[in-house]
Amino acid sequence: MYNHKAIEQRWQQYWKDQRTYHVDIDPQKPKFYVLDMFPYPSGAGLHVGHPLGYIASDIYSRYKRLNGFNVLHPMGYDAYGLPAEQYAIQTGQHPEKTTVNNINRYREQLDKIGFCYDWDREIRTCDPEYYRWTQWAFTRMFNSYFDTAKQKAEPIADLVKHFEEHGSQGVTAACSKELHFTADEWRAMDDKQKSDTLMNYRIAYLGNTMVNWCAKLGTVLANDEVSEGLSIRGGYPVEQKLMYQWCLRVSAYAQRLLDGLDTIDWTDSLKETQRNWIGRSEGAEMLFKVADSDVTLEIFTTRADTVFGVTFMVLAPESKYVDMVTTPEQRQAVDEYVQATKRKTERERMIDKKVSGVFTGAYAINPLNGKEIPIWVSDYVLAGYGTGAIMAVPAHDSRDYAFAKHFGLPIIPLIEGADVSEESYDAKEGKVINSKSDLLDLNGMEVKDAIAAAKRRIEELGIGKVKVNFRLRDAIFSRQRYWGEPFPVYYKDGIPMMMDDSELPLLLPEVDKFLPTETGEPPLGRAANWKTKEGYPIELCTMPGFAGSSAYYLRYMDPRNSKALVSKEADEYWRNVDLYIGGTEHATGHLIYSRFWNKFLFDLGVVCEEEPFKKLINQGMIQGRSNFVYRIKDTNTFVSYGLKDQYDVTPIHVDVNIVSNDVLDLDKFRAWRPEFADAEFILEDGKYVCGYAVEKMSKSMFNVVNPDDIVERYGADTLRLYEMFLGPLEQSKPWDTNGIDGVHRFINKLWGLYYKGDDLRVTDDVPTKENLKSLHKLIKKVTADIENFSYNTSVAAFMVCVNELTQQKCSSREVLSQLLILLAPFAPHVAEELWHAIGNDTTICDAQWPICNEDYLKEDTVNYAVSFNGKARYNIQLPADAGKEEAEKAALENPGAAKWLEGKTIKKVIVVPGKIVNIVVG
RNA sequence: GCCCGAAUGGUGGAAUGGUAGACACGAGGGACUUAAAAUCCCUUGGCUAUUGCGGCUGUGCGGGUUCGAGUCCCGCUUCGGGCACCA
Secondary structure (H helix, E strand, C coil): CCCCHHHHHHHHHHHHHCCCCCCCCCCCCCCEEEECCCCCCCCCCCCCHHHHHHHHHHCCCHHHHHHHEEEEEECCCCCCCCHHHHHHHHCCCCCCHHHHHHHHHHHHEEEEHHHCCCCCHHHHHHHHHHHHHHHHHHHHHHHHEEEECEEEEEEHHHHHHHHHHCCHHHHHHHCCCCCCCCCCHHHHHHHCCCCCCCCEEEEEEEEEEEEECCCCEEEEEHHEEEECCCCCCCCCCEEEEEEEEEEEEEHHHHHHHHHHHCCECCCCCHHHHHHHHHHEEEEEEEEEEECCCCCCCEEEECCCCHHHHCCCCCCCCCCCCCHHHCCCHHHHHHHHHHHHHHHHCCCHHHHHHCCCCCCEEEEEEECCCCCCEEEEEECCCCCCCCCCCHHHHHHHHHHHHHHHHHHHCCCCEECCCCCCCCCCCCCCCECCCCCCCCEEEEECCCCHHHHHHHHHHHHCCCCCEEEEEECCCCCCEEECCCCCECEEEEEECCCCCCHHHHHHHCCCCCCCCCCCCCCCCCHHHHCCEEEECCCECCCCCCCCCHHCCCHHHHHHHHCCCCCCCCCCCHHHHHHHEEEEECHHCCCCHHHHHHHHHHHHHHHHCCCCCCCEEEEEECCCCCCEEEEEEEECCCCCEECHHHHHHHHHHEEEEHHHEEEEEEEEHHHHHHHHHHHHCCEEEEEEEEEEEEEEEEECHHHHHCCCCHHHHHHCCCCCCCCHHHHHHHHCCCCCCEEHHHHHHHHHHHHHHHHHHHHEEEEEEEEEECCHHHHHHHHHHHHHHCCCCCCCCCCHHHHHHHHHHHHHHHHCCCCEHHHHHHHHHHHHCCCCHHHHHHHCCCCCCCCCCHCCCCCCCHHHHHCCEEEEEEEEEEEEEEEEEEECCCCCHHHHHHHCCCCCHHHHHCCCCCCEEEEEEECEEEEEEE
């Protein structure tokens, strides 16, 4: 009998003893790197949805290995993070302790499923030997700037040299703001001034930036950690605040991050998400002089063609221009408006879509027709994008339109036939009108041409320049928290300095409490002697969660190297990840930061591939399937699903583990909670049927299914097969334990092919033609399916094949052993067991993947569907090598044809060899 | 608002432009059994017919291309995902 417990335990031990999954560099073999997104070990442990991607990657890894590849398939833990720290604050338990406990629990759960990870390569981001390299990379970013001409990172020392010789003249560097100084001025600066100047260029820099401040978490957050004004972790409100923080100049890499997308094999939707996030837009920066003033407004627009329709200008409330242009008469009104805006959180500003604004009293001069246009302040203009000032064209921008209507500002249509009496015309098509002056004439042009013509002319006139803007912001890299990598930074007379490589790793210090200090400093402010040997204070912030996950795939290549993040040899052999599997939730976070980090290391010459993840698959989420019971109001009586409409009922979530096929186990229900102990039921057909709904898998819905329970009951192989059988890998789907019996039955049937009772029934009989056909059909199908990640159809193919071989009473060792090799990636334990049972004494993991011999698939006869006008009416059998003419003749001569042709004329006959004969009749 | 993706039985889902519904669950019927479980066999999109074994219809809706469309094109509807006062 098939006994999953004994089998799975035996072979898991065997693989461990034999170090079956240990992998080393082997220049004789082609490499293949399969990676899962490493998990954050949460206190709740794994539920049945987590292993979905791991099973998929495990299958692919095993498949590649059977095909002769040297497969790197590692696993580790993203161990720094907020939940462990929040827990520490509540309980006083050190986050390291909870984290280690959680990791051990995860490991136990993972081990039961039989993955082929090389655990010798395990990494944890909170391990000093790991985070030393996170800190190391940070110091390299600090010591680099981004050369915009070369589009790559260069040593900051080169920039310093340039400053010494030429000042800022001719510098091509990504910077926070354009600076102008001469070589003499540079040399005259003191250390502090030089440091401040260089901060403007460093890739890792300290900057005064608007950050997302989450008061409840006591820390700043990156843009991808905030959604709709709330923190992703915890859902606490987030406000904008100007703070002096460490940042990474990710924006400098925007173009390369965009271009790189064309070179990698990711889904279109994910690439699109990244393109949206990077948000490239081509336009022009234009200068508008302010009347009776020496101020010039610089604005960004993608619609240079609409410059004749500008009827007002708008400044963001935070814009530096606000103070510069506001007239004394308007000063008070403007100040009040700016203050009112500041008091609102980002979320309030987003929710409150009421049009608001205030006139500054100043006027700008349209550089193309000399008209004076009023300058307003409004919070619909964002300070962080472009220059924080816009030219408003109400006729062709819906936001400007709403503003103009509200304040009664003029609207000038610029496109022929556009009706702007009710709403703006935002489309970029049509013929341009009302756009002529002495300097420029766009009338009659198509919008697309007009944009180009306007841009050209603006540059010629020196009133602006063509500019590409990106939405992608620099990453805020400081967190005012404890449980993260400490910055290898100390402050000498207020000047930030990097620690020497020899001082790394800088260990996370112990603190008495995981809370901010009384003076409001981050928790590291509590650490005793948080100073360098020389007595300089060390940075108090720690790095964010994405720091440790940005280059972890590199560390797996060479995890115990104490000299380098990764050796040249290991990097050149393993190169980059061939297949990366994980969820879409990292699309704008981890997957951007990793690509950025890798590109930076590429510029440094540390890694040889510019893109870290060649192919990426997003496994879908497994949702929960909740069950409900229906309590009749104000009673303790529960009515079955089919009868509930006859009563006034309240649906109540019920633990899915006491429900089977939607039928409630009444005794278990009574025992579940004390208030149900004396529950009464109204049954249908003697059963209590529960309702169901698809919801997120969570404790509060009582729909969490634990993989351990499934493994205990059905075995890991059943769990693996069933998770794959559930549906297409990339699709989200609810977990429904109901179907699992079918897969379990399949394994039992498979077992029955090899054993009758305790006796092996495998023989050395020569396989029959039928046996070989069934087998090779499967080889072909499974090989193609694995390559396409179509695992659900693979599992179905196994079921068909085993049924066929059972019917054929196949006992051929040759056929049955090849069947096991095909099955090994999916159900490794049972495959290994039977593999040894039929006489092999080495692991099935080192077997050779079979190749399909098409000769076995050839049929003697082929079934043709004969159709009339495309509708199939009858079938005919023909020899496999029958030609088109034969098929046509046979179809028309068949007695069935006469019936259908009665009273009709044949117009045409179409023959698709081996498939169909379509007779077109009139 | 913009950009992606999806829609097929009671359910999860199969179908290189060529006989829609593979495979599985569930349901119904039967065999074995004292009984239950397990196992095995049959039926299972709908309507209709059924001692003439077939007929009609059918892949969200409306058009189109094609000898032939679940699949390709155009226009909708609904649902899911991403981005969003990004000028």
